[in-house]
Amino acid sequence: MSDDAHKELNRLRDEIREHDRRYYVLADASISDREYDRLLERVRELETQHPERITPDSPTQRVGGEPLTGFEHVEHAVPMLSVDNTYDESQLREFDQRIQKRLEGDAYAYLVDAKIDGVAISLTYEDGLLTLAATRGDGATGDDVTANCRAIQSVPLRLSGSNVPKLIDIRGEIYWPRAAFDAYNEQRIANGEAPFANPRNATTGTLKQLDPSKVVGRGLAFSAHGVGRLEPLDDFPDSNLELYELMRSWGIALYRNVQCVNSIDAAIDICNAFSKQRATLGYEVDGMVLKIDSRKQRERLGFTSRYPRWCIAYKYEAEQGESVLLDVDFQVGKLGTITPRARMEPVQLAGTTVRHASLHNFDQVERLDVRIGDTIIVEKAGEIIPQVVRVVIEKRPKNAKPIERPTICPACGSSVEQDEGGVYLRCTSIDCVAQRKERLTYFCHRDQMDIEGAGKVLIEQLVDAGLIKDCADFYSLHQKRDQVAAIERMGEQSTDNFLAGVETSKQKPLSKLLAALNIRFVGGSTATAIAEHFENIDAVMSASIEELLEVDGVGDELAASVHAFFENRANRDVIRRLRDAGVNVTQPKKTTDAKGPFAGLTVVVTGTLEELTRNKAHELIESLGGTVTKSISKKTDLLVAGTKAGSKLAKAEKLGVEVIDESEFIRRTNS
Ligand SMILES: [Zn+2]
Missing domain, CATH: 2.40.50.140 (Nucleic acid-binding proteins)
Incomplete structure (x- = not known):
């Protein structure tokens, strides 16, 4: 390998590590996803030409090798003890009195940290390189889950920056941020699978996957809250708050608002204030942890048989x-x-x-x-x-x-079969009335054809009255206006609104129609990719599996599913009737308005919007020339804040970013 190529490879890897650190530690994306992918692609290219230069800490090596057959047990050099906890403020004060007594009048400070509800993990770095990730297990022995943790992007494969220790065990939680959890569940629903119920249980399940490639793309994250071994100890500060700062500089994510205070009153104030903010955090937190900041004082305080004496968790009542x-x-x-x-x-x-x-x-x-x-x-x-x-x-x-498994579909009486894996039951009939109602409701949902008033109740009534059977039937309903108006609680005005909504939906781009058709595995973003690639429905319908595979993000399963859907005569017939009714079947060329009201602006949307969905707001910003990002940084020009805007609003105000509410946003989109 030439020196130049070698230098470029090292520079690119450093650059990627720095972007990861900015993104995961500082929540401050410095480049777009596309630019990031381009860097990664270039590394991959260089490594393909020079496989001898592939190192285990290269960002291309997060997933490699064969699936595991099981997990090895590993002993923790420093035990992973659990933390004593209480729901009661008075017990926090008793804890403080014990500390005072044991420290014999010395001054001390509390580090107040969030207790993220995840799965406890210990990450071992030797000379900066991740060599082991282990679960807590029973505290003394855990499972080696290194391969799975390598596949989690916020776990650095190598610590970056200066003063990296010879050896460190970083203790923390692997957790599933709410947005990523919801997005993954949406994908599962689109695939016809039942959604996961609880982020923590689903995180445990993910870490138990034997195939690390299944961990990729789920969006799990890591946040540290402590240290096991640290060598050489004398090189590092006595204050854990200062150590946290160093860890951040090495690329380790920690709870952002960790604070150090000198009294139990101040610590309790933080806990109480935090209980009101926790819903806005974007991940589950089940309490706060008070820890003595000084390492030397922690050593003096020591342990009981079960808990460290220097920390206590103040938990919030589960609802x-x-x-x-x-x-x-x-x-x-x-x-x-x-x-x-x-x-x-x-x-x-x-x-x-x-x-x-x-x-x-x-x-x-x-x-x-x-x-x-x-x-x-x-x-x-x-x-x-x-x-x-x-x-x-x-x-x-x-x-x-006892509750018995149904042997026939409760809606249509058809036989049911066990899903692969045996966990789910599925109705085998394609004519099932319950499935039909669900599919038609989905068709009308605001993320798809966005037909006003067509919620689940109305769809059920329309199906039960024999007025619709498939989605093409919506577009002939105006001929049956009186029958629609005769539906219970419908009335003249709602009927007109609904039929006007049906009419408007004809103008939706092909991407929305494809998403609305309930093709297995096809969610909103895949539908958009397919629509933008083929531009009209004839091209999609006649595409071979190979041609479908050319679309970004389309794999074997998905291509086969789309192909099979359009091979089906009944489906082709529905498409023909939609087209005859005047429903748009083309995708407009993607254009951004260089003179639009958001031209050149970087915009973030947060909080709950009343009039628009989050997706719709993003679409508007992009179509009017703006760029949407997820987090607030110095580069943000504008924050659109709905109700219950939390930490992003506070950050925007701190950075002096312009903040507007939803009605002002809508006004600007029309200007
Ligand atoms: Zn059924």
Whole structure:
């Protein structure tokens, strides 16, 4: 390899590491995804030409090798103890008094850190290189999950910067940020799979994958909260807050607002203030941890048999409630998946009355051993649908009735089959009325054809009244206006609005239509990629599998699914009728308005919008010349803040970024 190529390779790898650090540690993306991919592509190119130059810490080497057959056990050099915890403020004060006594009047400070709800991990770096990632296990011995952790982008393969220790165990949590978790679930739903219920359990499941390539793309993240071994110890500061700063400079992500305070009152104030912000964080936090900042003082305080004496977690009450299971409903999804849902006596959870809770699948029903009549504990975490977490066995009545797996589809009576893996049941009929209703509702949803008023209730009524059977039927409904208006609670005005919405939806670009057709594996972004590639539906329909594979992001499974969909005569017939009705089947060339109101501006959208969906706001900004980014930085020109805008709003104000609300945003899009 020439010196130049070698130099370029090293420079590119450093550059990528620095971008990773900016992105994951500082939440401040310095380049676009596309530029980042270009750098990575160039590294890959150089490494293909010079395979001898591939090093284990190269950013191209996050996933490699064959799937594992199992996990090795590893012993922790320094045990991973759990942290004592309390829900009670007075116990925090008692903890503080014990500290005072043991430190015999010395001054001390508390580090106040967030307790991220994830899976505890220890990352070992030797001479800066990641050599081991291990789960906590029983505290003394854990599982070697190095291959899976390498596939998580926010885990640096090599520590960068100066003063990197000879040896360090970095302790922290692998967790699933809410946005990435929701996006992954959307993908699962588009694939006809049931969504994951709980980010922490799903993180545990992901880390147990034997095939590291399955970890890629899920968006798991790492955040550190401490250190095990550190060598040579004397080279590093006594203050953990200062050590945190060093760790950040090496590329390790930590909770951003960690603070150091000199009194228990100040620490408690932070905890109480934080409990109000936690919903805005973008990941689950179940409490705060108070830790003595000084390493030497920690050593003086030592351990009990179970916990370090120098730290305590102040946990927030889980939003749990007790109720009685009245019955189980079976819901049929748009691709036939049958999921059980608990119907229960109303219970107050997180300020709302809840009557239903998720049971996910039949494996879960069996694992919980839940029966009708049982007293159950339900929990609501963040924005997620409440779920049944356990049964209070002592309260089980004699006549409690087991829940049986349905043998026929509860909606249409067709036979059901077990999904691969055996966890899900699926209705086998393509004529299933429940599936049809789900598919038609999906067709009309605002992310697809965006037909006003066409929610689930109206769709059910239209199907039950025999007015629609497939999506092409929407476009002849104006001929049956009186019958539509005769539907219960419909009325003249709603009928006109709905039919006008149907008419407007004809102008949607091909990308929306493709997304709306319920083709297995095709979600919004894939539909857009396909539409932009082929530009009209005839080209999509006649595309071979090979041609479909040329589209960015389209793999074998997806290409086969699209191909099979358009091979089907009934589907071709629906497309023909849509076209005859005047529905647009072409994709406009992508244009950005260089003179638009957002030309040249970098814009971030945050909080809850009332009028627009988040996607719609992003589309508007881009079509009017702006660039959308996810995080606030010095480069941000404008923040559009909806209600409940949290940390981004605070950061924008701090940086002096212009902030506008939704109505001002809409006004500017029209100017
Ligand atoms: Zn069915």
